[in-house]
Amino acid sequence: MIRELLVRDLAIITELVLPLETGMTALTGETGAGKSILVDALGLVLGDRGDVNLIRHGQERAEVSAIFELGANRALLTWLQARDLEQDEECVLRRILSREGRSRAYINGRPVPIQTLREVGRQLVDIYGQHAHQSLLRPGVQRSLLDAYGAHTLLFDEWDRAYRHWRQLSQALETLTQTAGEQAARLELLRYQVEELEAFRAEPGELARLEQEQQQLAHGAELVQGVELALDLLYQNEQGAIYALLGKVSRQLAQLGAIDPKLTPLVELLENAAIQIDEAVGGLRHYLDSMDIDPERLRWVEERLSGFYDLARKHRIAPAELPTLAEHLASELRQMESVDNRLGNLQGEFATALQTCRALAADLSKARASAAVKLAQGVTEVMQSLAMPGGCFKVILASLKEQEFSAHGAEQVQFQVSANPGQPPGPLSKVASGGELSRIGLAIQVLTSQWGGVSALIFDEVDVGIGGAVAETVGARLRELAKYRQVLCVTHLPQVAAQAHAQIRISKSYQKKTAIVELTCLDEKERVEEIARMLGGREITERSRAHAHEMLEMVRRIE
Incomplete structure (x- = not known):
């Protein structure tokens, strides 16, 4: 999870520190206050492309740092240890942009290429919205989510061992056959x-x-x-x-x-x-x-x-x-005469290994097909409750030829979606708009969150274009997701903000004609005021305060 985000001289931000907790945190504030800039800052420290125009006017450089608690993310800890980048159970990412156009990256105080920073970022955070840092668009992640959802771990591990053995025998057989031909x-x-x-x-x-x-x-x-x-x-x-x-x-x-x-x-x-x-x-x-x-x-x-x-x-x-x-x-x-004997023995072993792979590939394909139907149905149902009434989600399994088998199985997995009635399903990355993609991502995460993935999810204005009961449903889904992941949500909707475990108000003021961005971690009373503002606009009335208080109480009663 993200424990703290530090931003200096980025866009209109002079300096701010954003402490974060587990559960769902809502980031709210007036339009233009700087909410999405925080998401941009997080994207930078996760390896997104840097632009010197992001540096605050009058400053020579901008800096973003993020502290992550690795917790149960043993895979990432092992990855860091293999590169001599580990630091206990936490990971500190740092990114510096300079006016000269140079961009420097650090992991736990050690300088690293931007690509390395990006690799770490992919294992820590997913950002949903008008951003590129979305692992759900990657085929490998889609396949892993399907396997996790279908509880295919043991079957997949068995396939992986059989496939590796088969490939080793295949390579040995190819080498031996080539050697025998060349040495005749x-x-x-x-x-x-x-x-x-x-x-x-x-x-x-x-x-x-x-x-x-x-x-x-x-x-x-x-x-x-x-x-x-x-x-x-x-x-x-x-x-x-x-x-x-x-x-x-x-x-x-x-x-x-x-x-x-x-x-x-x-x-x-x-x-x-x-x-x-x-x-x-x-x-x-x-x-x-x-x-x-x-x-x-x-x-x-x-x-x-x-x-x-x-x-x-x-x-x-x-x-x-x-x-x-x-x-x-x-x-x-x-030695050369023994090649014929070894070739015969190896051909027998290869044939046996191939039969094993065929059987396991069939079992894995069958299990994936069953899980794909259930996952598609579940995601479709959630989508339709998120202001996408005609939405349809599909999981496509494209069979591979035997010579195209890989360590991942005998088929390619692709998530497809139709966001509107009558629209044919297409790849997730090409069909949905930014807001729709965020809600589709939310639907998929709600169904798959308890089976692994990154520990922090950022939803940037996932509620664009919705309101009323649908907004309340989105908020409830985000809160449900927060049982398994840390969730940060940039929102303008009080129905979503009320569902959060914590709320941070982002505001902008001016000092000597210079914009200053401030963060305020709201207590209960302040949350009522902020949600009342979101309900009633500029003028906060007692009725809007009462409504805000009722919304917060309703969330507590439900739990």
Whole structure:
């Protein structure tokens, strides 16, 4: 609800503070006193378009602030928290217009774009009258009101879950189908490549082993000749084998060591060297015994190496990377081949989800159709009691094609109205005049108010063109609506004002040729005087006072 409205230097308003309470509040006063300017001010702070001409003459800027109690509006509180704009359980909106044409907006002291201010405003207040800030004209609000009126919450929640699941499966199926189509050529190539690599069966480390073996086999004769020469020099040469010469030197130094013991360690070194040579000779003989110079084996090794190099060139990688490539391509092939299985499973899940959506869509459509008839009848009855005797209200459900289903259901909801007899129904926003639209809005709000919506409703001269018993009915409907919402009503009719829980008189005076707007929260006696003025014009008589008192007493007796 709106707790307080502050206006500075807007139009003829210098500065005023408007405190507000729950229930129905009537704003009354002489024509031109500034009643509708307050509605304009509220529209500004809710995000309406600003005009520098609204700034009070002689001032550089105008300012409007409004304090709202959020109460049970948890959705808006969550919305504010998500944008780091929350401030306990209240929301302070502020709008500044400057002569330079700039317009600044604030939410709880933080600067925000005008669009953000407008989004918050739509969740706080509806204004009915010659204004654009009317949520009932929005298709989404019309649909929500119908669902709330028909108590479709559980059914709609079930539909919402089923629809989201169906859409997720639809998107996944589309992606998978597209992937399968685009990768058909890739799959064929992969199968060929994997088959070729698996046939070749390159093993990790195999290339290095083959290259080493190829070197050995290709130079086998050279290796044998070299090893035999080494054996001859080391051990087998009868005339000058190194092993024999080393033994001879060792024995000679051993004899000299008897003369000089310093030579003894050197003799040990020579003896160790002889042992090492003996072991080397054994190793060389074993190497010769193991040598197998097989031309067929050499040919096979070279063919195998050639296979490595050919495949590596084909795939543009190093030959040693072939085993890794084979594993990678085989893995990719397995994944792609699994698409067919996943596609089949997903198609089954999609078909089941679609059937569920069709069934829920039918249930929701049936429930909406039933609620639409009842809501149309109820609104039509209220309209006809509000000086629209030939009025007719309809709720049109336009079925959507299956591919057009949305999170909101399988049909579009539109409120249509015929304000006069013989006039065909048309969209709410195009058929009714400003005053008629206000009364239609009142009728809809009376029937749907207890099922949610914004917490504050402003009716700007909703009683235009009516009077007498109809005006009393309008007032009674507004008071009824105030059981569930905060209602502010700008009115010229005493029958409407008398129904209010509170009344504020707006008056205009002049100081030094400057217009001053004043607000007065009326007590019981002052309300009698104001309603008497509204009944009798300029001259207030005792009869008009008595009539005003009787009107107020009658409202109390009814309750």
